[in-house]
Amino acid sequence: MSEGIETTTDGPILEVRLNRPKANAIDLTASRRLNEIFSAFRDDPQLRVAIVTGAGDRFFSAGWDLKAAAGGEKSDSDWGVGGFGGLNYPRNLDKPLIAAVNGIACGGGFELVLGTDIIVMEEHARFALPEINVGVLADAGTIKLRRRIPYHVAVEFLMTGRWMDATEAKHWSLANHVVPKGQSLEKAREIAKQLASGPPLLFPAIKQLLRHTETVSEHESFELHDALSAVQKVLRSDDLLEGARAFSEKREPKWTGK
Numbered sequence: 001m002s003e004g005i006e007t008t009t010d011g012p013i014l015e016v017r018l019n020r021p022k023a024n025a026i027d028l029t030a031s032r033r034l035n036e037i038f039s040a041f042r043d044d045p046q047l048r049v050a051i052v053t054g055a056g057d058r059f060f061s062a063g064w065d066l067k068a069a070a071g072g073e074k075s076d077s078d079w080g081v082g083g084f085g086g087l088n089y090p091r092n093l094d095k096p097l098i099a100a101v102n103g104i105a106c107g108g109g110f111e112l113v114l115g116t117d118i119i120v121m122e123e124h125a126r127f128a129l130p131e132i133n134v135g136v137l138a139d140a141g142t143i144k145l146r147r148r149i150p151y152h153v154a155v156e157f158l159m160t161g162r163w164m165d166a167t168e169a170k171h172w173s174l175a176n177h178v179v180p181k182g183q184s185l186e187k188a189r190e191i192a193k194q195l196a197s198g199p200p201l202l203f204p205a206i207k208q209l210l211r212h213t214e215t216v217s218e219h220e221s222f223e224l225h226d227a228l229s230a231v232q233k234v235l236r237s238d239d240l241l242e243g244a245r246a247f248s249e250k251r252e253p254k255w256t257g258k
Contacts, residue, residue, distance in 0.1 A: 012048040027068035052099050062106055063110065101122060101175070114141065121170070122183065128163045149173070200257035
């Protein structure tokens, strides 16, 4: 464990656990360590899916460590190449990320959740962006939340710093799954195993296409589709032929990632 961050691997699945008593808050050093972990995950061909969670059952993460802030850390510090926690704006991280939200995720902790692709939330967990109460701009939350939920809901959430429980998060599709207390990691692992057994080239293609077409028209999206490297790898792959053969032969495909 380094800087209160634990990592374990199960074959192609990486698990990242914040274990920083009392609230799994993240200071500058921990953020840089998370950036190193997610960059290494991106670059390791053996790893295909990552799960992010917190230790205990009260906090996923309380976000920025305000004790460190009071001690002199600045909000515009160099948090690492992917920003605070490594997932604000990661570079070319085209592998699936799953959040197992085991408790409160607020401030930068909620922004960490917003940086993942699939969110499993325990029924007692809650979200908030309380930065408004301490005069800090929740920059990543402000940019991302409007793209996830309706404008008026996002603005109220940002401007009041109020709490959102699991039921409301599921209503606004901020959580894929809501599970009983203590079961988020189990559900996340179930999903991760399903993804890890899938065609390796497809997930980078899906994430690249989603990212590059988020704000462009449908027509332009198809032009971008043809230009993306991950898409071209799929179109020229042996796996594309293998999928068709396996279907016609009524067997499970044997993916090679080639």
